[in-house]
Amino acid sequence: MSKGKFGYYNPKKMMEGRITDVGPPHYEQFLPPIIRKNYGKWVSHRILEPGLLMHVSETGDKVYTVRVGQPRLVSVENVREICDIADKYCDGYVRWTTRNNAEFITDSEEKARALKKDLDSRKHSGGSFKFPTGGTGMGITAIVHTQGWFHCHTPATDASGMVKSVADTLFDYFKEMKLPAKLRVSMACCLNMCGAVHCSDIALLGYHRKPPLIDHDWIGKMCEIPLVIAACPLYAIKPVTTPEGKRTISINYDKCMFCGNCYTMCAAVPLADKEGDCVTILVGGKISSRITHPKFSKIVVPALPNNPPRWTEVCDTVKKIVDVYAKDANKYERLGDWAARIGWERFFEKTGLPFTWHLLDDYRLAYDTYRTSTQFKFTEQAWEVSKAAGGI
Amino acid sequence: MAAEGQEKLWDREVKDHRTYKDIRIFTEDQLKKAASTDEELKAFKIKHATPQLDELEKGPWPSVISDVKREALHRKKLGQDNLMIPEGVAEDLLGVVELAYVDKETHWKHGGIIGVLGYGGGVIGRYCDAQEKFPNIAHFHTIRINQPGGHFYNTDYIRGLCDICEYRGSGIMNMHGSTGDTIFLGTTTEQLEPIFFDLTHDMGGDIGGSGSNLRTPSDCLGMARCEFACYDTMDMCYDMTMSFQDELHRPAFPYKYKFKFSGCPNDCVAAIARADQSHIGTWKDDIRINQEAVKEYVAGKIPPDGGGFAGRDWGPFDIQKEVIDLCPTKCMGWDGKKLSINNAECTRCMHCIDVMPEALRPGVDTGITLLFGAKAPILEGAQMSLVTIPFMYVKKPYDNVKEITRKVQEWWMEEGKNRERLGELIQRVGLRTFIMDVLGIPVMPQSIKEPRSNPYMFFKEAEVPGGWTRDIKEFRKKHPL
Numbered sequence: 123m124s125k126g127k128f129g130y131y132n133p134k135k136m137m138e139g140r141i142t143d144v145g146p147p148h149y150e151q152f153l154p155p156i157i158r159k160n161y162g163k164w165v166s167h168r169i170l171e172p173g174l175l176m177h178v179s180e181t182g183d184k185v186y187t188v189r190v191g192q193p194r195l196v197s198v199e200n201v202r203e204i205c206d207i208a209d210k211y212c213d214g215y216v217r218w219t220t221r222n223n224a225e226f227i228t229d230s231e232e233k234a235r236a237l238k239k240d241l242d243s244r245k246h247s248g249g250s251f252k253f254p255t256g257g258t259g260m261g262i263t264a265i266v267h268t269q270g271w272f273h274c275h276t277p278a279t280d281a282s283g284m285v286k287s288v289a290d291t292l293f294d295y296f297k298e299m300k301l302p303a304k305l306r307v308s309m310a311c312c313l314n315m316c317g318a319v320h321c322s323d324i325a326l327l328g329y330h331r332k333p334p335l336i337d338h339d340w341i342g343k344m345c346e347i348p349l350v351i352a353a354c355p356l357y358a359i360k361p362v363t364t365p366e367g368k369r370t371i372s373i374n375y376d377k378c379m380f381c382g383n384c385y386t387m388c389a390a391v392p393l394a395d396k397e398g399d400c401v402t403i404l405v406g407g408k409i410s411s412r413i414t415h416p417k418f419s420k421i422v423v424p425a426l427p428n429n430p431p432r433w434t435e436v437c438d439t440v441k442k443i444v445d446v447y448a449k450d451a452n453k454y455e456r457l458g459d460w461a462a463r464i465g466w467e468r469f470f471e472k473t474g475l476p477f478t479w480h481l482l483d484d485y486r487l488a489y490d491t492y493r494t495s496t497q498f499k500f501t502e503q504a505w506e507v508s509k510a511a512g513g514i
Numbered sequence: 515m516a517a518e519g520q521e522k523l524w525d526r527e528v529k530d531h532r533t534y535k536d537i538r539i540f541t542e543d544q545l546k547k548a549a550s551t552d553e554e555l556k557a558f559k560i561k562h563a564t565p566q567l568d569e570l571e572k573g574p575w576p577s578v579i580s581d582v583k584r585e586a587l588h589r590k591k592l593g594q595d596n597l598m599i600p601e602g603v604a605e606d607l608l609g610v611v612e613l614a615y616v617d618k619e620t621h622w623k624h625g626g627i628i629g630v631l632g633y634g635g636g637v638i639g640r641y642c643d644a645q646e647k648f649p650n651i652a653h654f655h656t657i658r659i660n661q662p663g664g665h666f667y668n669t670d671y672i673r674g675l676c677d678i679c680e681y682r683g684s685g686i687m688n689m690h691g692s693t694g695d696t697i698f699l700g701t702t703t704e705q706l707e708p709i710f711f712d713l714t715h716d717m718g719g720d721i722g723g724s725g726s727n728l729r730t731p732s733d734c735l736g737m738a739r740c741e742f743a744c745y746d747t748m749d750m751c752y753d754m755t756m757s758f759q760d761e762l763h764r765p766a767f768p769y770k771y772k773f774k775f776s777g778c779p780n781d782c783v784a785a786i787a788r789a790d791q792s793h794i795g796t797w798k799d800d801i802r803i804n805q806e807a808v809k810e811y812v813a814g815k816i817p818p819d820g821g822g823f824a825g826r827d828w829g830p831f832d833i834q835k836e837v838i839d840l841c842p843t844k845c846m847g848w849d850g851k852k853l854s855i856n857n858a859e860c861t862r863c864m865h866c867i868d869v870m871p872e873a874l875r876p877g878v879d880t881g882i883t884l885l886f887g888a889k890a891p892i893l894e895g896a897q898m899s900l901v902t903i904p905f906m907y908v909k910k911p912y913d914n915v916k917e918i919t920r921k922v923q924e925w926w927m928e929e930g931k932n933r934e935r936l937g938e939l940i941q942r943v944g945l946r947t948f949i950m951d952v953l954g955i956p957v958m959p960q961s962i963k964e965p966r967s968n969p970y971m972f973f974k975e976a977e978v979p980g981g982w983t984r985d986i987k988e989f990r991k992k993h994p995l
Contacts, residue, residue: 123537123678123716127598129708130715136631136707141714143759144520147671149663149748151525153738157666158527162737162746166872169821177739185739193578195699197585197604198676198685202545205669205676214526216672218665218689220734220783227739246580247555248571259822268692271614272607273640273656273699275622280614282578283570290573300825315890317692321787321898352932355893383893389624396618409787411779413842413865416786418896430615431566453828454840454865486895 154215156185156229172299173255174238176231186234188226189219190241190253191264191289191296195272195282203244203252211237221306222264223257259299262292267309268317270328275389276382277311278328278399279428284436285309288326291437292444302451302460305444306408313381321407323457324440325419328428332398333378334391342369345388353387379485400425401436405443406458417458422469424480439475446473471501523718524671534670537716539677540596548591550584558587561602562609566616582608585685596681599702600650603684607700610648621648628655628703630710634765636721637706653702654684657709658695658722660755660762663748664735665690674717682709693772694732694783695722720759726933727765731755731773734782736795741871742864743777744795744880745908751775753912754919761923768930771923772888778876779864785885785899790936791919792885792899793908797877800857801866807873808833808853818869837866881907884915886922886948887937897937901960902949918953925952946972 124130132138150158160179167177175187204224208216211233217225226241228234241253257263265288268274270281288307295301308319311328319325341347350371351359358377363369371391384391403426407419422443426435443457450472451460461469470477483491498504508514522528540548550558560583570579586604594601610621625639638656645652659675675696679687684700691697701709713719722730731754734740736747754773755762761771774785777795785792810816812833817824833853838846845859846866853873855866867874884906885899906914922936925948930939940948949957959965975982 123539123674123681123712124708125539125681127704127708129682129711131708131711133707139711139715140631142632142720143763144714144718144720145756145759146660146720146752147524147662147718148521149666149738149752151522151528151531152662152666152668152671155527157738162743164737164739164741164743165875166741167820168817168872169819169824172825175820177741187739191576192689193576193581194688194690195578195582196687196689197581197588198680198687199549199584199588200581201672201676201687201689205673208669214669216667216669217735220665220694220732222689224689246571246577247552247558247584248568248577248580250571250577250580251574252576254574254576259819259824261825266692269688271611271620271622273622273654275620275624275640277620279618280611283567283615286570286573286575286578289575293574296575298825299822314892318784318788318890320890320896321784349932381892385624386892394619399618407787409781409784411781411786411861411863412868413840413863416781416898418898428618430618431569453823453836454869 152215154213154227156183157227159183160185169258169299170231172258172261172297174234175258183229184231186228186231188228188234188238188241188255189223189257189263190226190255191257192218192222192224192253193264193282193286194222194267200252207237207240207253211240219263221266224253254293254296256296256298260301260303261297261299262295262301262305262307265289265307265309266317266319268311270311274311276314276385276393278330278394279311279401280430281309281311281317281328283431284326284401284433287432287437288440291441295444295448301444301448302453303456305447305457307440314386319404320418321409321416322419323405323408324443325404325407326436326440327402327404329400329402329425330380330382330393330395330398331400331425332393332395333373333375333380334382334384334393336371336373337390337392338364338368338370341371341388341390345390347371350384350388350391353383355381355383359384399428401428401433402426403436403439403443406461408456408458413454414456414459419458420466421481422473422475424478443473443475465499467499467501467504470503477503520718524668526668526670532670532718534673537674537677539681540592544592544596548588550587550591555584555587558583560586560605560608562605562612564608564612567608567612579608582686589680589685592680598682598705598708599684599700602650603654603700604686606648606650607654607684607686610642610644610651613644613647622654628706630706630721633721633763635724635727635763638724640700651684651700654700655703655706657683657698657701657706658691658693658724658730659698659713660720660722660730661690661694661696661732663733663752664738665694666735666738671717678709678712678717682712693722693729695730721763723762723770725765726767726769727763727771728758728761728767729770729772730762731758731775732783733775734777736775736777740777742780742795742867742876744797744876745777745882747775747777747793747795749910750793750908750912750915753910754916757912757916758919767923767927769933769935771926771936779862780868785888787888787898788890789888789899790886791922792888793882793915794885795880796862796883796905797880798905799877799879801855801860801877802875803853803855804873805852808870809851811870811873816870816872820871837869840865881905882915884918887935887940889935889937893933894938894941897941899937900940900945902953903955904958904960921952944972
């Protein structure tokens with residue numbers, strides 16, 4: 123490839139030799155030969171042990187896949203080490219899953235087991251595993267997430283650090299397949315949810331809790347005010363002119379739910395705040411149509427302290443939810459299906475999470491989430507209501 | 515298509531294929547010398563104190579911090595003469611993140627509009643707001659690179675990417691971004707065109723989507739290594755990506771638009787949750803049953819779910835309790851010898867197949883269910899894709915799906931408001947309009963969970979006898995005031 127400041131590119135003749143619209147490289151050239159040979163011919167699979175899969179083809183061929191958990195953010199040195207391993211054991215082929223795990227595919231069980239041992243032996247200088255094997259079957263797998271404080275302008279919290287902390291906490295569930303069903307954890311560092319965590323068994327969400335600051339000196343110069351106004355889904359923003367004649371906006375704080383859509387449109391209305399920003403936990407979502415329909419994740423903890431570097435409150439809460447679920451759910455029951463069966467009132471009772479007013483939906487179509495049946499279970503919180511209302 | 519003829523550029527099975535050696539930037543010797551031993555890494559201190567981040571080196575999960583420190587030392591050893599952006603970017607990145615951990619607020623500014631000539635997406639401008647303290651990362655843009663299907667790579671290709679990323683960028687990547695792209699994190703504006711030049715010329719690759727355009731389509735690995743795949747996800751994703759290159763690179767939409775391709779209803783790429791246009795594999799004939807294998811599951815000779823429950827003692831496998839009774843439509847039976855399925859009543863949820871993959875398989879008359887409208891919460895609230903076309907055969911060149919795609923996109927470009935996702939537009943104008951007026955197809959109960967309960971139907975004039983034009987005088991003759 124090219125070297126030097128501009129390489130082959132000639133800034134004086136920008137169109138010279140320009141190629142566009144080539145699209146991604148064709149996938150087939152990156153498939154290991156045994157995968158090409160058996161493409162579309164697979165008949166079944168087994169998980170031989172955590173982190174080791176075997177797929178069987180109608181041709182009689184078998185492939186062995188070793189799965190390792192990986193952070194989403196990796197250095198090229200880490201990727202080169204993966205390449206070295208792939209060259210040594212897998213004829214130079216490697217892939218990643220949709221959830222940031224790396225997978226090494228081989229044609230022999232013996233090679234796969236040697237590879238697995240090798241992978242589990244490699245550690246970072248700080249002591250963490252470089253390539254921990256696992257993430258298969260009824261457990262957790264790598265936590266997908268967003269950019270956070272490493273690379274984004276809108277986050278309420280960091281992604282890589284919180285994910286590392288939670289993954290450490292749930293590491294046993296990554297290494298062993300002992301949950302009632304798969305458990306998918308996802309993390310988005312603001313409501314924009316570029317990580318689309320809204321259908322995860324457990325979703326961690328960075329959340330702003332203060333209305334935007336308005337930079338009156340800049341907003342008129344750097345933003346299209348009508349676009350800022352239109353960006354607000356709750357019509358909380360109005361145009362105003364200051365006594366000095368500056369064009370700016372005002373925000374009706376009572377209507378703001380801190381979505382940050384205005385900030386996406388305009389840099390002059392920042393939301394981030396050291397004290398205000400918090401972590402919200404949602405649970406019970408899923409994507410697959412297995413047994414029950416796909417489900418959205420539901421908020422069960424409105425705000426936990428945004429507490430770097432280890433987010434202890436978040437880790438403890440996640441651990442508590444997962445441990446209760448692991449103990450109480452039936453085989454095959456995803457977290458959301460378990461909560462639906464025992465009733466959300468029982469979910470809050472069993473997990474000990476406080477049910478607060480924040481969890482009553484008051485956005486659009488909120489009524490769809492209200493209970494309109496006399497079928498419910500009595501819990502302490504229900505008796506409190508009866509007492510408060512003079513019923514008992 | 516400029517890629518034509520380059521489909522096998524990197525193919526090791528083909529003579530004269532391109533190798534890493536042909537295009538490498540760093541020599542073997544350079545990389546070897548820049549590599550560090552464990553002792554060197556342990557002794558290495560970056561120039562900023564990072565007490566909070568150091569806490570994230572502890573614990574078993576792979577530490578991003580340890581990894582970025584390793585890259586910092588690697589860059590130092592390669593030396594500034596061998597790097598096109600500042601050698602100290604990895605150190606400054608850790609420094610600015612540490613500062614964010616102290617301030618509990620990000621130090622990245624709103625992105626500016628930057629990119630490569632002729633494209634309107636794929637590069638996200640990123641500037642640091644603490645440039646005096648961290649001058650090396652003052653400009654630190656992201657480049658999204660369209661990933662190969664199924665995230666399969668060979669090491670020649672990926673080492674090439676690593677070299678570009680390190681030589682002309684920070685040496686830090688995302689494997690992968692949420693939408694699926696291979697991401698280079700952090701470079702300067704000046705380096706965008708040289709990176710693009712090398713990517714297109716030497717790597718045979720291209721950048722991905724951002725902004726109001728088609729986002730980089732993504733797929734599950736499908737037929738490459740999964741027995742559940744009901745269609746060729748990787749071929750269809752590649753074909754659709756190539757057909758919609760203009761939409762991918764040149765923003766002309768009201769907002770983002772995502773294609774995702776999942777081979778079966780297990781939906782490993784989250785198509786139903788995340789894609790404006792979700793292609794999910796399905797079948798319309800009968801589930802294939804191997805009765806002998808069913809007996810082996812019942813006898814406990816094959817573990818359920820491929821062995822995925824092995825970490826805990828769940829007791830012996832009970833086919834009645836674990837399969838027959840959990841079937842959402844109760845369309846299965848087990849008489850102690852034979853498993854029966856009333857396939858007409860099956861909704862293809864995959865449970866029985868997931869439990870007993872060695873005994874049950876999807877049918878052979880396969881295709882996709884096409885769904886539209888999923889999105890994350892911003893702005894009107896999260897939505898999942900809705901069943902629009904129950905079954906379509908999908909065969910190259912996928913003209914049937916492309917024709918529908920173009921209809922939908924043209925309508926959305928015409929009617930959609932700024933930053934209104936397709937699903938929100940459908941919500942605003944009504945599903946009836948989308949199905950009947952835009953797609954011009956009949957309606958069906960499969961698109962809904964239940965019929966509407968409010969009676970506010972917009973009857974059309976043509977379906978009401980006599981139409982809507984009436985004479986008030988005639989009315990008054992019968993009904994005087």
